Amino acid sequence: MGRHKQHKPRRPRSESDQPASEWFGTALHSTEGMQHLDVRQSGNGILITSSPAEIDGAPASWALRLRNDDDGQALNEWGAALAAGRGHAQVMSEGPGYMTVLAFMPNQPEDGVGTLARIRTSGGPDGDVVFERSAERPMGLWAEAGEGLLRIVPLLGPDAPPADDLEDCRLCPGCYRPVYESSSSHTLIGAGPMPVIGLCRLCAEGTTLRSLREADVPLAPQQRAVLETVAAAMA
Numbered sequence: 001m002g003r004h005k006q007h008k009p010r011r012p013r014s015e016s017d018q019p020a021s022e023w024f025g026t027a028l029h030s031t032e033g034m035q036h037l038d039v040r041q042s043g044n045g046i047l048i049t050s051s052p053a054e055i056d057g058a059p060a061s062w063a064l065r066l067r068n069d070d071d072g073q074a075l076n077e078w079g080a081a082l083a084a085g086r087g088h089a090q091v092m093s094e095g096p097g098y099m100t101v102l103a104f105m106p107n108q109p110e111d112g113v114g115t116l117a118r119i120r121t122s123g124g125p126d127g128d129v130v131f132e133r134s135a136e137r138p139m140g141l142w143a144e145a146g147e148g149l150l151r152i153v154p155l156l157g158p159d160a161p162p163a164d165d166l167e168d169c170r171l172c173p174g175c176y177r178p179v180y181e182s183s184s185s186h187t188l189i190g191a192g193p194m195p196v197i198g199l200c201r202l203c204a205e206g207t208t209l210r211s212l213r214e215a216d217v218p219l220a221p222q223q224r225a226v227l228e229t230v231a232a233a234m235a
């Protein structure tokens with residue numbers, strides 16, 4: 001069944017047996033289902049992927065790359081703010097009559113939930129405020145992501161490979177988790193009654209289906225079909 005890639009260079013391992021250059025977490029929401037966050041090194045920068053997220057109001061996966069232009073200072077501020085559950089904002093781009101800001105808003109839209117959003121404002125004090133991208137997650141998950149980010153920043157440096165080509169991510173068909181080529185749990189499954197390609201390790205092992213059953217969390221019918229196919233193939 002699973003086929004791991006063997007040719008990858010070894011990376012330093014953290015206690016949790018995840019490479020130090022990545023962190024991944026999932027929250028189980030009683031009505032929204034699975035909510036993933038993925039933080040990883042991307043060249044001399046950090047890539048934060050929220051799946052699902054909202055892009056221009058529609059559900060999607062949001063890959064946000066933060067460059068390291070100042071020896072990690074801005075990235076460390078992001079990590080510290082997320083870890084501490086503190087509001088934080090950074091101007092991403094600015095032009096005549098508009099400004100794009102990345103903002104972390106703790107305990108919004110409700111207690112215990114935080115929102116990361118890319119917001120575009122235009123036309124002065126009375127102008128439009130548009131949420132171009134946004135992701136809501138439990139504060140605890142943002143805090144873990146912040147700690148993961150702080151662990152990755154020291155690995156960055158001018159010698160880090162350029163990330164002009166953003167790594168492609170595919171969504172795992174079982175859980176919609178973003179799976180990168182560099183993900184340590186990247187797995188391919190091609191066997192079984194229905195070919196299922198690109199499952200993440202947690203889905204391939206059956207862990208996802210087990211935790212969803214235990215937590216009684218809603219699941220899209222297509223995802224359920226994939227996970228039950230895998231479970232049947234493994235039985």
Ligand SMILES: [Zn+2]
Nearest residue numbers: 172175200203
């Ligand atoms: Zn999965």
